[in-house]
Amino acid sequence: MNMKKKRNLIDIRDLSTKEIDELIEVANDIINHKEKYSHKCDGKILATLFFEPSTRTRLSFESAMLRLGGKVLGFSEAASSSTAKGETLADTICVVSGYSDIIAMRHPKEGAPMVASKSALVPIINAGDGGHNHPTQTLTDLLTISIEKKKLNNLTIGLCGDLKFGRTIHSLITAMSRYKNIKFILISPEELKLPEYTKTEVLDKNHIPYVETTDIEEYMNELDILYMTRVQKERFFNEADYVRLKDYYILNKDKLVNAKKDLCIMHPLPRVNEIATDVDDDPRACYFKQAEYGVFIRMALIMKMLEIK
Numbered sequence: 363m364n365m366k367k368k369r370n371l372i373d374i375r376d377l378s379t380k381e382i383d384e385l386i387e388v389a390n391d392i393i394n395h396k397e398k399y400s401h402k403c404d405g406k407i408l409a410t411l412f413f414e415p416s417t418r419t420r421l422s423f424e425s426a427m428l429r430l431g432g433k434v435l436g437f438s439e440a441a442s443s444s445t446a447k448g449e450t451l452a453d454t455i456c457v458v459s460g461y462s463d464i465i466a467m468r469h470p471k472e473g474a475p476m477v478a479s480k481s482a483l484v485p486i487i488n489a490g491d492g493g494h495n496h497p498t499q500t501l502t503d504l505l506t507i508s509i510e511k512k513k514l515n516n517l518t519i520g521l522c523g524d525l526k527f528g529r530t531i532h533s534l535i536t537a538m539s540r541y542k543n544i545k546f547i548l549i550s551p552e553e554l555k556l557p558e559y560t561k562t563e564v565l566d567k568n569h570i571p572y573v574e575t576t577d578i579e580e581y582m583n584e585l586d587i588l589y590m591t592r593v594q595k596e597r598f599f600n601e602a603d604y605v606r607l608k609d610y611y612i613l614n615k616d617k618l619v620n621a622k623k624d625l626c627i628m629h630p631l632p633r634v635n636e637i638a639t640d641v642d643d644d645p646r647a648c649y650f651k652q653a654e655y656g657v658f659i660r661m662a663l664i665m666k667m668l669e670i671k
């Protein structure tokens with residue numbers, strides 16, 4: 363029997379640069395011609411299996427499928443699924459494969475989507491696994507950068523906050539390291555520095571220049587993008603450490619006085635306290651637009667995974 367191999371998106375490296383560029387192109391076309399896409403997924407079902415909380419990722423996936431004419435089912439917490447009765451992830455995925463055409467899943471354990479892909483009969487999309495990866499947030503980020511900066515090359519990118527546990531950071535660095543003339547400014551407290559393996563395996567290996575600092579203002583005047591992140595409370599073993607570090611960086615208007623006029627301020631959201639609300643009406647604040655762009659890139663991704671032209 364000639365069994366066709368299904369595609370999964372577990373890690374941003376599962377997509378070539380050409381495929382990412384095509385997804386961005388399709389997402390832009392969707393933004394400009396929404397009506398053209400409103401029946402592309404007629405008769406298709408997306409399952410969203412979220413074993414960890416989410417607002418943007420789950421609802422933007424669901425919005426994406428509904429806007430494509432498809433339908434959605436799923437759960438938003440493990441407690442409301444049979445996981446609470448002790449069902450294994452493999453069994454859950456095997457069963458839901460029979461109820462849907464494509465699955466987007468989030469799980470607190472690193473590697474869970476990879477494990478799920480082994481027992482799935484339909485494409486699996488990683489919607490965030492522990493402190494590991496968040497490839498569809500990265501696609502959202504790349505679409506945002508390409509729209510707001512009109513390019514993905516020649517950029518100095520400041521990454522600020524929890525660079526240790528922030529899965530969006532790890533996926534974004536991996537993706538951006540494929541583009542030309544990228545420089546990273548890594549801004550974090552000592553305890554939340556980017557893991558060594560990301561520095562050696564991604565940055566050093568691809569000869570990407572970077573500097574590390576604890577001072578958010580030190581390189582502010584050089585940045586094209588400032589990507590803020592929240593301290594990932596759910597990854598801490600010790601509440602006291604979280605409390606000590608959670609407000610380490612609070613971006614406000616005063617800290618932006620030396621920033622470029624065309625700086626793009628991003629945040630995957632949710633924000634807790636790391637961007638003061640007085641920044642929200644600054645024209646350089648892109649984080650709410652970024653959340654909206656997530657729908658369009660996920661529409662493009664769903665079509666790609668389902669091989670719909």
Ligand code: CP
Nearest residue numbers: 416417418419630631
């Ligand atoms: N950016 C992001 O993953 O947000 P949610 O946790 O709300 O899905």
